[in-house]
Amino acid sequence: MTTAPVPYRVxxxxxxxxxxxxxxxxxxxxxxxxxTPGRFAMMYAFGVGEVPISVSAIHGHRLVHTVRAVGAVTRALCRLRVGDFVGLRGPYGTGWQLAAEDRPDVLLIAGGIGIAPLRPVVHQVLGHPGGFGRLEVLIGARTPQDLLYTGELARWRRAGARVEVTVDRPGPGWRGNVGVVTDLLARRETDSARATAMVCGPEVMIRHTARALLDRGLPAPRIQTSLERNMRCGVGHCGHCQLGPLLLCRDGPVVGYDRARIPLATRER
Ligand SMILES: Cc1cc2nc3c(=O)[nH]c(=O)nc-3n(C[C@H](O)[C@H](O)[C@H](O)COP(=O)(O)OP(=O)(O)OC[C@H]3O[C@@H](n4cnc5c(N)ncnc54)[C@H](O)[C@@H]3O)c2cc1C
Structure with missing residues (x-):
């Protein structure tokens, strides 16, 4: 695998x-x-810097990345125009584990931009009718304006997914759920005995969601979590993204809650 950025055109x-x-x-x-879903690229904004960004859709060799502008590099990526160039390295990290053999129910739980790395899972499941059991997508956002892919959610529902959305702070005209995303778990329809859950969002949301899923009978190895840390090399050399025994660029970002629980709890103290 190359560790030098490869040019991609927008x-x-x-x-x-x-x-x-x-x-x-x-x-x-x-x-x-x-x-594959859940893996990430190191994206290089020429002259500015390089950051890890997940794939939010995969069309063969054409990739989509959804970027939130929080600092210099992500702001530069958000300013890209059609025809501009970026450098990409990857694919890096572990991906979501999604084995179709036993037709699992698939339960996706996203907070904020956490829906971006889960979107390719939705595409994969809906692209294999009959290959999976029930698909449920539970999404939480701060406000209705922070919801991503709103145009796609209706398509996911029409294709058979159960999609539930909740917001922390509703605005005028909002008639949907209000509250944290874990509230939606009470009405979940996927079966704990056959479900695999994938959780992506802020760390506090991951901890609460994973605990709620454990309480509802999902075994920890079938609760996949995506853990993010500042990353530099992407290949497990620099140690920048260490969390307990895990080097998250190599051993993550997707880690079963059986392995993620202790490092997450340690950090909480
Ligand atoms: C595996 C992985 C996948 C990611 N996928 C995406 C994605 O699909 N879309 C997206 O928008 N972002 C994603 N991120 C986060 C993204 O890499 C950071 O927002 C980015 O590195 C910030 O760089 P910057 O130079 O723009 O801002 P900086 O100036 O470096 O940081 C701005 C602020 O963001 C915080 N920050 C930086 N990196 C992270 C991080 N990894 N997690 C939480 N806070 C951070 C900093 O502490 C600071 O407060 C991902 C991160 C990882 C590790």
């Missing part, structure tokens, strides 16, 4: 929210190896 951009943009890129030459 083929489309789309504003998702006030601070989130989706950027579609395609290789200008030899593509990187195939990405």
């Amino acid at each position: 083929t489309a951009t789309g504003t998702e929210t006030a601070d989130c943009v989706s950027v579609e890129v395609e290789p200008t030459g030899r593509p990187l190896p195939e990405f």
